[in-house]
Amino acid sequence: MDNRLGGKMFILDYRSRQPLHKKIYQKLKKQILSGELQPDTKLPSIKNFSLELSVSRNTVEHAYQQLCAEGYIHSRPRSGYYVSSIDPEFLPRDLCKIHTAHQEVSGFEKLYSYDFHPAILSAESFPVNLWRKLYLDCLKEDPKQYSNYKDQQGDFALRCEIQKYLARSRDVSCDPEQIVLCSGLQDSLSKVALILQENHSAFAIEDPGYFVPKKVFQNHSFSITPVPINLNGLDLNSLQNTNSTVVYVTPSHQFPLGYVMPVTNRLKLIDWAESVGGVIIEDDYDSELRYSGKPIPSLQGLHPQGNIVYVGTFSKVLSPALRISYMVLPFRLLTVYRRLFSDYFTNVSFLEQRTLYKFMEQGYWDxxxxxxxxxxxxxxxxxxxxxxxxxxxxxxxxxxxxxxxxxxxxxxxxxxxxxxxxxxxxxxxxxxxxxxxxxxxxxxxxxxxxxxxxxxxxxxxxxxxxxxxxxxx
Ligand SMILES: Cc1ncc(COP(=O)(O)O)c(C=O)c1O
The missing domain is CATH 3.90.1150.10 (Aspartate Aminotransferase, domain 1)
Incomplete structure (x- = not known):
């Protein structure tokens, strides 16, 4: 089974047990990275390529979609698919080294036939065409709005959309004023650590748990105490035996063990925070993805006036590459945030914020x-x-x-x-x-x-x- 592309035979390796779409994807990707397929080269239409390779159209389409999602190719309306130009900085230095599609390429992750990584999304997670359209719509708006630094906490209209979503889906009770747009968990936690540094120095984390909170708070000179996980999530007795006054939890889906903290424990955790003058950081990172049972409301919603920092992300359902997340600060901490960060600028691109706003406001997010x-x-x-x-x-x-x-x-x-x-x-x-x-x-x-x-x-x-x-x- 072969075909000519870029002047060469396109031969699929039939000995490997990989699915066909993956073989096509990897082979094309390799040709693009090695320069065999130059930018702007037109790829065969899905119909022709599938006929020539004797595979289904779905197979070719799946491969093209994956390449599109990763930016190796793009489609032009009523014309077809073309090879994208890739920043030379990201191209492998020694092209001769690429012998197989599985070989590690400088700047790119090694490709596996079966990848059980817990944080990689499905290619269709990022709606490329719709995003492009909404992004272009933003560019058609008054250019004046792109000539200044914008709101430090993030676009207010987007914060209003996030507030409505959190209220209806996660029972989070807050004002858009309390929301701060961030570029991922490490960014939110770095800000929270700076805010808390004035009055706190001991931080408790889940064990096992996500590695980012430990790293960020360590970098801000907090002492870190691991607290074991039981079938109800964080072990509250162990927490009480620490000297920590700040705790990071994933109560709705503990990372990595997946346990859910029952409401009685959530209330006890809130009591703990009140009794030690402490702060709870609630990470609701993949709350959108629940497949059975009732949705579990947030901990923040149980005590909106308490010292609970709620953090969420668009990395699990939309794209981790966007680097857009948010946090909801209680008013007491918001005051400190505004004092500390009054001279800072947002580090989330305003164009991406506006695109996300349109995405949510026009009903696409739901x-x-x-x-x-x-x-x-x-x-x-x-x-x-x-x-x-x-x-x-x-x-x-x-x-x-x-x-x-x-x-x-x-x-x-x-x-x-x-x-x-x-x-x-x-x-x-x-x-x-x-x-x-x-x-x-x-x-x-x-x-x-x-x-x-x-x-x-x-x-x-x-x-x-x-x-x-x-x-x-
Ligand atoms: C527990 C947890 N929280 C948050 C995130 C998302 O972080 P970010 O918003 O930086 O992509 C992840 C990503 O894997 C995670 O595992």
Whole structure:
């Protein structure tokens, strides 16, 4: 099966078990990166390419969409798909080194046949065409609005949209005044750390938990105390035995174990904060993605007047590359924020803010959420089914029902995490370390994290089958 593209035969490797769309995607990407396909080269139409390769149109379309989403190609209205020009800074230095599509390329992540990374999204997560249209609509507006530095807390109209969304979906009770646009969690937490530094110095984090809060507060000279996780999320007795007055929690879907903090514990946590004059940082990072059971309202909504900083992100449902997130500050902390940051400027691009505003205001955000919930629920269900099918009683699933990953605990397998990851890698499967989420980086034998966002249901099943074979056969 071959075809001419860029003056060369386009031959697919039939020995590999990868899905066809991935083979096409990787081959085209390799040709673009190596310069074999020059910027502005027109790609064959989906119809012609699928006929020439004897594959379905969907297969070619899927490959093109992935390349589009990643910026390697773009479509021109009524004309077709063209190779995009890539900043030379990002091109590999020694092009001759690229022998296989799987080889690591300078500046780019290694591609795996099966990628179980917990924070990589599905290609359709970012609605490229719609985003482009809305972005262009912004550019047609009065250019005067792009000639100054704009609101330090972020575009007020966008903050109003976020406030409405948080009120109706997360029961967060706040004023748009309290919302600050940020460029990701590390940015929000850096600001919060500066605000809290005046009165606090001891910070408690979930163990296991997300590594960013630890790093940020360490960098701001806080002492860090890990607090264990139990089936109800953060262990409150252990928290009470620390000298911390600031705590970071993921109560609606604990990262990485997926537990939900029940309302009684949430109220106890709020009591704790009141009694020590403390502050709770609630990270609601993937609250949009719940596939079963009732939606869980935010902790902030239980005590809007309390010292709770609520943080959220557009990284899980839209794109982590956008770097747009937000935080809701209680009024007491908002006053300090305004004092400390009065001379600062926002670090979120105003054009992206306006595009996001249009996206939310015109109702696309709600549609997109519904669509992505369906997309990820399918993948989530495929993963659960596949684990049951291939592992049976040799695998326990922890933290299912929400988000973009689960934890798999192996039963009756003597391999430790390092060995499990190594064996997977030998089969071209990427796993993300769970022990890295523990404060002391201790190896939890026989548990691995399985993200399902970036793969198709078919790939998920093949990947799980291959994992089982590599560990048990
Ligand atoms: C627990 C947690 N919070 C927040 C985020 C998102 O962070 P950001 O907004 O910086 O993309 C992630 C990303 O993986 C996460 O795992």
């Amino acid at each position: 549609c997109h959420l519904r669509k992505m919930r369906i997309v990820y629920k399918k993948k989530h269900d495929a993963l659960i089914q596949s684990i049951h099918h291939h592992f049976g009683s040799q695998g326990n699933i922890i933290g299912q029902g929400a988000g973009l990953h689960v934890v798999l605990e192996l039963v009756g397998n003597p391999l430790n995490e390092e060995e499990l990851i190594e064996r997977a890698q030998a089969r071209d499967i990427r796993l993300f370390s769970l022990s890295g989420t523990y404060f002391h980086n201790n190896c939890i034998s026989s548990q691995v994290m399985l993200g399902f966002g970036s793969m198709t249901c078919e790939e998920i099943d093949q990947g799980i089958e291959s994992l089982y074979q590599s560990w048990f056969l």
